[in-house]
Amino acid sequence: MKILIIEDEPELAKSIAVYLREEGYSCDFAADYDEALEKIRACNYDCILLDIMLPGGNGLAIVEELKRLKKDAGTIIISAKNSLDDRIKGLHLGADDYISKPFYLSELSARIFSVIRRRQLGNVNIIEQNELKVDVLGKEVTIHDKPVLLTKKEFGLLLLLISNANRVLSKAALAEHISGAGVVDFDSYDHVYAHIKNLKKKLHDGGCGNYLRTIYGTGYKWEI
Amino acid sequence: MGDMSKLLNYSLRKILICAGIVLVLSIPIYYFAISRLWQYEMDEHNVMLTTEAAREDSFLIIGAVTLLSVIFFIFLLGALIVMNRILSKKMWQPFYESLAEIRAFNLNQPHDIRFKKTGITEFDDLNTSLEKLLTANINIYNQQKEFADNASHELQTPLAVVQSKLDLLSQSEQLSDAQFQLIEEALLALSRVSRINKNLLLLTKIENSQFADKEQVNLSAALEELLSQLSFYFEEKELSLHLDITPGVMVEGNRILLEILLGNLLTNAVRHSSTPGEVHLSLHADYISIKNSGKTPLLEEQLFKRFAITSSTTSGSGLGLALIKQISGRYGWKVEYKFESGFHEFRIGF
Numbered sequence: 001m002k003i004l005i006i007e008d009e010p011e012l013a014k015s016i017a018v019y020l021r022e023e024g025y026s027c028d029f030a031a032d033y034d035e036a037l038e039k040i041r042a043c044n045y046d047c048i049l050l051d052i053m054l055p056g057g058n059g060l061a062i063v064e065e066l067k068r069l070k071k072d073a074g075t076i077i078i079s080a081k082n083s084l085d086d087r088i089k090g091l092h093l094g095a096d097d098y099i100s101k102p103f104y105l106s107e108l109s110a111r112i113f114s115v116i117r118r119r120q121l122g123n124v125n126i127i128e129q130n131e132l133k134v135d136v137l138g139k140e141v142t143i144h145d146k147p148v149l150l151t152k153k154e155f156g157l158l159l160l161l162i163s164n165a166n167r168v169l170s171k172a173a174l175a176e177h178i179s180g181a182g183v184v185d186f187d188s189y190d191h192v193y194a195h196i197k198n199l200k201k202k203l204h205d206g207g208c209g210n211y212l213r214t215i216y217g218t219g220y221k222w223e224i
Numbered sequence: 225m226g227d228m229s230k231l232l233n234y235s236l237r238k239i240l241i242c243a244g245i246v247l248v249l250s251i252p253i254y255y256f257a258i259s260r261l262w263q264y265e266m267d268e269h270n271v272m273l274t275t276e277a278a279r280e281d282s283f284l285i286i287g288a289v290t291l292l293s294v295i296f297f298i299f300l301l302g303a304l305i306v307m308n309r310i311l312s313k314k315m316w317q318p319f320y321e322s323l324a325e326i327r328a329f330n331l332n333q334p335h336d337i338r339f340k341k342t343g344i345t346e347f348d349d350l351n352t353s354l355e356k357l358l359t360a361n362i363n364i365y366n367q368q369k370e371f372a373d374n375a376s377h378e379l380q381t382p383l384a385v386v387q388s389k390l391d392l393l394s395q396s397e398q399l400s401d402a403q404f405q406l407i408e409e410a411l412l413a414l415s416r417v418s419r420i421n422k423n424l425l426l427l428t429k430i431e432n433s434q435f436a437d438k439e440q441v442n443l444s445a446a447l448e449e450l451l452s453q454l455s456f457y458f459e460e461k462e463l464s465l466h467l468d469i470t471p472g473v474m475v476e477g478n479r480i481l482l483e484i485l486l487g488n489l490l491t492n493a494v495r496h497s498s499t500p501g502e503v504h505l506s507l508h509a510d511y512i513s514i515k516n517s518g519k520t521p522l523l524e525e526q527l528f529k530r531f532a533i534t535s536s537t538t539s540g541s542g543l544g545l546a547l548i549k550q551i552s553g554r555y556g557w558k559v560e561y562k563f564e565s566g567f568h569e570f571r572i573g574f
Contacts, residue, residue: 009381015388019395080380102384102418105391153456168404170394172411194460216404219394 001116002043004028006036006062007051007078016049019105020112022167033057040066040073046119047074047112050095052086060086063093074115076108104173106164113163127162129224132208134162143206153178154199161212161222171218196220236308240301247297254289255282318342322351329358331365369428376425383418390414423543426484427530430550435478443473443482447507450486454494462500463516469507475574477555485551488544489514489570496568504567513571521563528559548572 003025007013010031017027028043030036033056040048040062048066052059063075075095079086087098096115099108117125117136127134133142139155141148150158160177161169174192200212215221259282266273273281322339329337337358339351394407429435447469458465475482493503493516501517528549531542552559552572562569 009385011385012381012388015385015392018392019388022395080377080384101380102387102414105388151456168394168399170391170404170408170411172408172415173391176415191457191460194456216399216401218408219404 001025001046002028003112004030004036004039004043004045004048004073006030006039006049006054006059008032008053008055009051015105016108019109023109023164025112031055033059033062036062037065040071041069044071045073046116047076049076049078049108049112051078051080052090053080060089060093063090063095067094072119074112074119076111076115078103104170104176106160106167106169106173107177110160110163110177114159129162129211130209132203132211134158143203143208146206148202148206148208150199150202153195154202157195157199158203161220165222165224168215168219168221171220174220235312236305239304239308243297243300243304247293247300251286251289251293254293255286258285258289318344318347318351322347322354326354326358331361369431372424373428373432376421376428379421380418383414383421387411387414387418420543423547427543427547427550430481430547430554435481438476438478440474440476441479441482443475443486443512444469444471444507446479446483447486447505447512450483450490451505454490457491457494458503461494461497463494463497463503464500466502466504468505470509473507473509475555481551481554485548485572486512488548489572492516492544492570493568502567509574511571511573513569515567515569517566518563518568519566522561522568524561527561 001024003020005013005016005027007016007029008031013029013031017029020027028039028045030039033054036050036054036059048062050059050062054062059077063077066073066075074097076097076099077086077090077095078099078101079090080101090098096118097111099111114136125136125138127136131144133145135141136159141150141155141158156177157174160174171192174196178192178195196212203212204210211223213221213223262281262285318340325337325339337355339355342348342351390407390411394404394411399407451465451467489512490505493505493514496518497503497516498518502515503517504513504515506513528545530546548570549559555574558573560569560571560573562571
């Protein structure tokens, strides 16, 4: 899986690459508009991370160019603006997702995971781990072929954990994920434990193995 | 205006009192002059009067003088009032024009302020000074807005860098629990900074009159939707929720802003309630009220200021109420706070 990171802040690009390489992706960089255009014309990427405030041009034009070139790459817009206009414009132009700075690398990785799977057909959209089956698109979970009912937030958490399997997720990252969804800006730091507890219980009651581990006291890890 | 007097009346009163005094003082002088003249004429023609007739005459003179004085005073008064009205209105016209201009001025929507040339040095001086003062204010205000906007934009990227580095650090092999805790605590503080930053950006955007598009929003439905999103937190904090929502309450406004408004009202209630506690929520055609149980009343004059009531024990950004105030103010709604029998109440009248 090849990923292009279009980001003018080198330190941020480096962090993203370090995290993603550990997940098994190979990463390319582009630091300005022209370099980005050059790279998307020359190579095929599975996913493109795009900072829309780029030196040399508007990142949204790159989304248009990708569409014109008929490149089949998933696009995730990274923006410092957090402006709704950009979000709507970007998604309208054909970007697959939008994430605003600052973000957790685990969150980004989960988004990439989903975007890549959404673009591919077939069974890739179903993650299987022994008795557990997670349908990423259908948002359904079955254990031993029996459905388990999860709330929207629990499903989101499970997906975040699974897409960052074998990595440590801090409570802060989980809290951000939980509160990040709606307009409600709720600091759910204290509620992470309760959410995790509910999720654990539902998985356990369904007969799922204990893959979700607590680590270092406050961190969590999904083990494969 | 109360018992304050208008400029026009002020000068008029002074003039009238003055004229009155002059006229009253003139009565004895007239009397003295006329009676001396009368006496002189009498002596000239060797007319002798009985003391009785002389007294009668002096009464007559006093009467005539007083009557004439009063008549002329009334004429003078009428003329003065009319003159004063006409003159003052003309003279102060430029002043009233400038006043209207300043009254209509709103720092949030500054239009180019231009005072008319009056041709009167004093007023022209005043207007030039006002123009200078207002222009300076508009500039400072714009700079401040721009600064807040730029600062929060510029902060996003370094924040993202720090967060990503901490994130990577937490992935290192062989961390001790204590080391991981340190990273967690740093991430927690950082997430608070980002939240403050996001809300500051949002406030600046509202101040810059973005979110301009309006539509009819079903507030009842939006509230129900938010409540379902937040139900988890109500349960977690053992808050019993008492609802009194009229279905189909429609208000005109920007959907995103209204959702932010409702969201902040609800999260505040959850965040600042005692555990276990109670939340009463009513929404009707003309107002929304949210009450939550609490111990001590909040300082009202501090309440809606930015960062006024933040403390390290509450995890809010300190901007929630400022946002509520800003959004309500934009639609001309009134926000009231009350503390009554162990409940904080926030009420917004549409």
